[in-house]
Amino acid sequence: MKLYKIRxxxxxxPCLDLSLWAVIPGEQAGDIASSLAKCADQAPVLSPDPRTEVMGWRVITKKGVNLSEIIPGSHVGNIRDYHRHRYxxxxxxxxxDLPPGVALPLESNLAYMNGISFTKGCYIGQELTARTHxxxxxxxxxxxVQFPAPLPTDSIPEGxxxxxxxxxxxxxxxxxGGELGIAxxxxxxxxxxxxxxIGGDKVKLTASIPEWWPKTTSK
Known part of the structure; x- marks a missing residue:
């Protein structure tokens, strides 16, 4: 971040007295928004994830706060649970997921996730991105994508x-990770x-169109 603050x-x-949480929607959790609003004194920052509703909320709390005690029906997972959900x-x-110099913004669905503005600029690759759009x-x-069984990620070469x-x-x-991934x-x-x-071996996988994509622009 220091690279971009310029002058x-x-x-x-780092704020060592704070903790960062991803609050992912689930069937068992109650009204997340109202639960978080009640703990505003313990959560200095709480905001919907700007990418899509299915990614829930981003919350910053004071160190030691346990969100499972604040949000009824919720439980504390780990970083693997978070990555499984997003995959x-x-x-x-x-x-x-987004290798520098390889990933293109529109192919990476950034326009679906509030990651691109077509009304302001400038940025590297703006002309190509705007023209393609x-x-x-x-x-x-x-x-x-999903595999029939979990695969050891380190056995899959990049690309x-x-x-x-x-x-x-x-x-x-x-x-x-496991049987889930992105391609x-x-x-x-x-x-x-x-x-x-993978090294000449064929491993079956299935792909799907995410439900959260805009219905009129999913192709």
């Missing part, structure tokens, strides 16, 4: 090829039988 008189330092929803995050043709997108049944290239695997796939191949090519 602004801003100090950036199930097809939400990219970090350099493994207005033409309206995006042939590949990041999609959630491993995903093939159709006939052996045609359908896209690239990005990253994942850049051609939309035309989403409903076909797909296979991950």
């Amino acid at each position: 602004r008189k801003v100090n950036i330092a 199930k929803q097809g939400i990219p995050e970090g350099v493994k 207005h033409v309206g043709v995006i042939r590949k997108r990041l999609l959630p 491993a090829d995903i093939l159709t049944e006939s052996g045609k290239s359908a896209g690239k695997f990005r990253f994942g 850049l796939l051609r939309l035309a191949n989403v409903n076909e039988p797909l296979y991950l090519n």
Whole structure:
């Protein structure tokens, strides 16, 4: 963050007396918004995740606060639970899912997640991004994928090829955990039988269109 403050008189330092939480919606949890509002004195910052409603809330609390005691029906998970949820929803995050110099904003669904503005600029790649948006043709997108059984992530090379049944290239695997992951796939191949090519071995996977995508722009 210090790289981008340029000459602004801003100090950036870790706040060791605070904790960061991701509050993910669940069937057992009650009204998260009202529960969080009641603990405003213990949570200096609480806001809906700006990417999509299915990612719930971002909350910063004082150290030692246990959110499971504040939100009825909730429980405290771990970082793996968080990553499983976002992979199930097809939400990219970090350099493994969005490799620098490789990931394109529109193919990465950033326009669906409040990550791109088409009314202001400028930014690197703005012209290509704006032109592609207005033409309206995006042939590949990041999609959630699922395997029949958990795979050891370290055995999958970065950018491993995903093939159709006939052996045609359908896209690239990005990253994942267990039986879930995220991949850049051609939309035309989403409903076909797909296979991950790992050292010559074919591992079956299925892809899906996330429910949270805008219904009129899911292609």
